[in-house]
Amino acid sequence: MGGADKGLQGFQGQTLVASVLACLTVQVSTVLISANRNRAAYGRFGYPVITDAEIYRGEGYAGPLAGLHAGLTRCTTEWLLCVPCDTPCLPTDLAVRLAAGRQGAPLAVATCQGDSQPTVCLIHATLLASLGNFLAAGERKVRAWQARVGAVSVNFDDPRQFANFNTLQSLTNFVEAQT
Secondary structure: OOOOOHHHOEEOOEEHHHHHHHHHOOOOOOOOEEOOOOHHHHHOOOOOEEOOOHHHHOOOOOOHHHHHHHHHHHOOOOEEEEOOOOOOOOOOOHHHHHHHHOOOOOEEEEEEOOEEEEEEEEEEHHHHHHHHHHHHOOOOOHHHHHHHOOOEEEEEOOHHHHOOOOOHHHHHHHHHHHO
16 A cells, blocks of 8 residues: 555545444444554544554564454454454455354354455454464464464355455555446
8 A cells, every 4th residue: 555554545435444344333242443553543433443462563563463462352252353454345244154154163264265364254252362372472374373273264255345455556446346
């Protein structure tokens, strides 16, 4: 995104994060926003804004797992549904389908047409210690941790629901293709 904050980029008349929030707030009882910059802007959405733990930020960019860890640390429910801010077209039944498809596993990951979406996942709160230990050991790979804890894949059919935008051009191209 050329240094721009992804979640605050415009998408269909609102920001990417507002689109994600619109999808999630009808699926979950509590929302947390993980952001390490522009916290005031994210705070305007009316939900608690959490940041990665200092221990991980001091060691360089800890990646999405540090955000997952922060979410699990502040989670007050048994399960944490995690989604990235740059995936604004998520399924409206995401939480229900991940929960139903987890087959007793403590972690369910969305998969679409064979492509894993590792940051779109449902995580049981008991995995906090495992994730903390993984990060403390210097590990940062999302898929490696998920494999270690026995994550299961839950299949979704529509790849448009998992379109994510890492560049302004990809965002522009998607919007133009939809019109």
